Amino acid sequence: MRYIGRRLLHGFLLLVGVSVLSFVFADLAPGDYFSELRTNPRVSAETVAALRAQSGLDRPLPVRYAAWVASVLRGDFGYSLAYNSPVGPLLWGRVRATLLLAGTATILAWLMALPLGIWNATARGKWGDSVSKVVLSFLLAIPELLLAIVFLMLAVESGYFPAGGMVSPGWASLNGPERVGDVAWHLALPVAVLVLGMLPTLVRHVRASMAEAIDSPFALSARAQGIPRRRLLFRHLLPAAANQLISLAGFSLGTLLSASLLIEVVMGWPGLGPLFLEAIMARDFAVVLAVVMLSASFLVVGNLLADILLYRMDPRIRMK
Amino acid sequence: MAVDSFLSVQGLGKSFAGRAAIQDVTFSLERGQTLGVVGPSGSGKSTLARCLAFFEVPTCGEIWLDGRNLCGLDRRQRAAMRAGIQLIFQEPASSLNPRFTAAQIVIEPLLIRRVGSGKTRRQRASELMETVGLARQALDTPALEFSGGERQRLAIARALALEPKLLILDESFAGLDLSVQAQVANLLLDLQERRGLTYILISHDLALVWRLAGEIAVMDDGRMVEHAGVADLLARPQHPRTRELLHAAQALSLDGAPA
């Protein structure tokens, strides 16, 4: 319990650090939301200054930071100048969309990677393993950006899949199962790209961890004792490999979120990615800051979960 | 106890985080003699060695070498004195950089202290190799291709590069097989005779020590509990720890205790 408490505190402090740094950087950034206006000759400098003062952009840094923290605690997460609304409401829909995409992709990817990796590990050196290795290496070399564009092109051309968005127009009038189906239909291509991007690395690691477990002395003696294969796999080998695999999951979270950002933008999935990009282009720093904090929070929470899982599963960590 | 002995240690102590690894160590050693330091693990033998070789700064006490007080020297003076005392480590494998050639290893001290030029250093390397009985042709062989005993010789050659007066050997024979131990021991005795070197030999192997040393000091729990000539120690051990060690050595030794 103390371990978890310490990790929580550590994560919290990390987030505080990120928020302070981001605030300072945003402050140092040349220009702000109103900079574009200044280039417009019809808008006078006084107007811009007045606009700045109105949005509180001219207050000193610590004051603004404190105001921001208060805003976070209220659930507003600052104020978006581009959308003219608190940032909070803008985020939640997007967060759900991103989590839906990333989560579905993760589950599917692991569902595919585990059997494939285990099969490869047990049949090492045989043709299945070799073919697998070659195909996956090739897949690894294909940039997800390219995949996303090609898939979208096929969707537009064939009409079998939607060319963007999370729901079809008129979604509200559909009933329950139809709604889920519609979202799934929209989710299909983005998830496919993400899964194809994650698969090579996952399979590689599953294969390596399982191979290590299979070769370990305790597994050899278990086999010698005649323990049936299925029991051996689930009761002995997987738990042994789980340690490394959970670490891998935590480790690859950052890559997953980054990939999902790019794919959301390309394929028009309404997640955090497009919002982030928009805010950067508009220099709407409140939104930028909020997304930065959110993505950092995802990583912190994800790693914390992985740490907790490892802690429960691996008695050696508890001894430290 | 006179300060005009070659090496004189008085009240030496070293503590780590409040715990005393050695305390109140006092002894003296004449030039050209060999002092064996024995004792169980954790008795402070290695700490003593490291203090003497400047690897640790003693918490208290004084060390006099050849009439000069080693404590209270500034950095440069200490660096100069370091040349006079050399430590040979336990693991010849790890104290030599495996990627270095024999030549590079042996002249490293000269390089560090900027002694001589490339040519003279190479010459010196040849001489040192010969001194320890290694072939000159092996000068450009990487260290990892040498055997354990040969590596220990390399370590000794390196230690001799700066012409030290005192050599401290910290468990330098551990891990070498018996015949190799004998060869290295003979080399050391030979060098001592020819160059008047003084040795402090630290070992848990009492049988080895009583063959090479003229005096033996026994360490127990950080203190030096007995210090006498070999013959005296063997015939009339005073301290219980000494008697323990002697019993253990005699029980294990194949040739029986010397008279």
Added chain:
Amino acid sequence: MSRRTKIGAALVFLGILHGLAIFAGFLAPYPYAEQHREFPYLPPTRIHWSGLRPFVQDGARRYPIQFFVHGRLVGVEAPGVIFLLGSDAYGRDLFSRLLYGGRVSLLTGLLAAFLSLGLGLALGTAAGFHGGWLDQILMRAGELVMALPWLYLLLAVRAFLPLHITTVQAFFLLIVIIGGVGWVRPARMIRGVVLSARERGFVLAARGFGASDAYLIRRHILPLTLGVVLTQATVLIPQYILAEVALSFLGLGVSEPVPSWGNMLAEAQQYHALVAHGWMLAPGLAIIPVLLGYLLLADTLLESRNQ
């Protein structure tokens, strides 16, 4: 295939690819900005042979392919065109832009990796060798940098810099950003090597002879980091190439008219046109052999280090 052969083959392969890009100025038939508005979305030009002489055809007219003309390897006389991979919406030669774009993307990846590794080496060595407060500060700083997913981090840093910059500024900016945030993993690995190297017997022995810290680092410790640096390089370079592509694609990197594989892919997003003009995807396809080469190199190096 022995390991050395594999490494050699991969290096040669990568050398050729990078060479093609570096010598874009010579190998490309056209400058990257030259437009031929009368030939938008032209498919790849077919090359015909009359005996041993190649030529291109436009209607009835034949234009022989000339070599070493205008300082370039290949060319045809106007109004003939030789678009080996077709043309884009503005009638610009895709093959030429592919080469020039490759120069930008590959060079950015290489230089950024160089920066990251240099920083990682310096900081990792300082942290590992010195220990104490310096180590703590650097490790905490590393944690802060790693707190964000890498693309979010890159975009955030990019966000805090001016939006409208010249191409040259963009190029250097990308290198500094991508390389500047990527020091953490190499630094941690090098720190690990330095920490264990610091305690090795031969380091202590050299210290015993009065060696300075600088000597120990230079002579004994740094050579031990070489393995880690090389494997990290093979991993980082492709990642950074992809980073440049992503940033330029999103409009936050190198922009018109200078091509990068990223901004060229952004142009390819005219989906209705894309089906009919698949060659617009060439920049994306070109990345594949580059990544394969680095992958082979990385795998082989990893194998030999695990020995």
